[in-house]
Amino acid sequence: MGRAPCCDKNNGLKKGPWTPEEDMKLINYIQTHGAGDWRNVPKNAGLQRCGKRCRLRWTNYLRSDIKRGRFSFEEEETIIQLHSVLGNKWSAIAARLPGRTDNEIKNYWNAHIRKRLLRNGIDPVTHSPRLDFLDLSSILSSTLCNQALFSLSSLLGTQALLNPNLLRLVNTLLAINKLENPETLLQYLQKHQCQAAQTPPDISTCTTSTPPSTNQTQLLQPNGEVLLPEIGNFGCQNSQQNLPLNFGDNNTFVSQPSYVPHVADNSNFQSLDGSQNFSFDSVMSDPMSSPTPLNSSSLINRSSSTEDDKESYSSMLKFEIPENLDISDFM
């Protein structure tokens, strides 16, 4: 025989929201006797509740060390990072977030973080970009309208350009070359047999090993190999996929309106007018929930920003190609 049952079903025990009186009874009992032996808590505390419900009420709501209120920016970052490693192990995540319960984290994830990741084209399960969201056909059609890329696609094969690393490199090189000489670019690519072209075109997996970035303008290795510019290298952590950058007008890089998975270092960028410097550490998560303001040069007030404001962060990530960048060095 096993133990006596904790609480029988259909035994008339109360269900639904807890009243303040019930809470007080439970608090008083636990303060006196300590938490544990939940089977006997209802009886001893004079509660018409199942012991299981008493435990949940205590651990999720009544404990004095529970931190109430909105999640901070740092907490949100931690949740996202831990979730990318631990998955839906809410109790394990909660163990690393003092004052937060697994239930609270789970609810916050489902209500906020998960939805935002989905909106930004990130699969909340894999933390990788979603293929359906990326809409590669539109990406390709827009880029392939460019005659230069069209030439490349016909010569390298469209399939090759499905490789995000290659696409990003081509984009970068085309921008650097100001789209004037695709043939030269093609020759360069063929000559150097860039590594990106050899990466399997399955963008659902990230097989690249991305070292910490050093300098976004460091495009040329001492041996002459071109590095993917760090500006498009948003840190591939936990199989997160890098996304290609768009190139807007006036030689500006415009980041995809997407979630920025992780930045391994303090990559700093300057806004178009040079007035705003900010790092990806500051924008990788929802700024609204953060009590920490951006640095003083930022125009963004996190505490008052809206969802739209947050999503417009991506539009701020515009970067100018330095005037002094001598493109002839690369070709």
Place this chain on the structure above:
DNA sequence: AACTTTTACAACCGCATCATT
């Protein structure tokens, strides 16, 4: 003002594992 939709979060349910007999 009334109604509908969305959001936030507490609570419940069911399953897996652990503990006890």
Place this chain on the structure above:
DNA sequence: AAATGATGCGGTTGTAAAAGT
């Protein structure tokens, strides 16, 4: 060792409040 219940955990639901129409 097996049986049984307790406990812990993750998924889901219910509901009140807020926002939108």
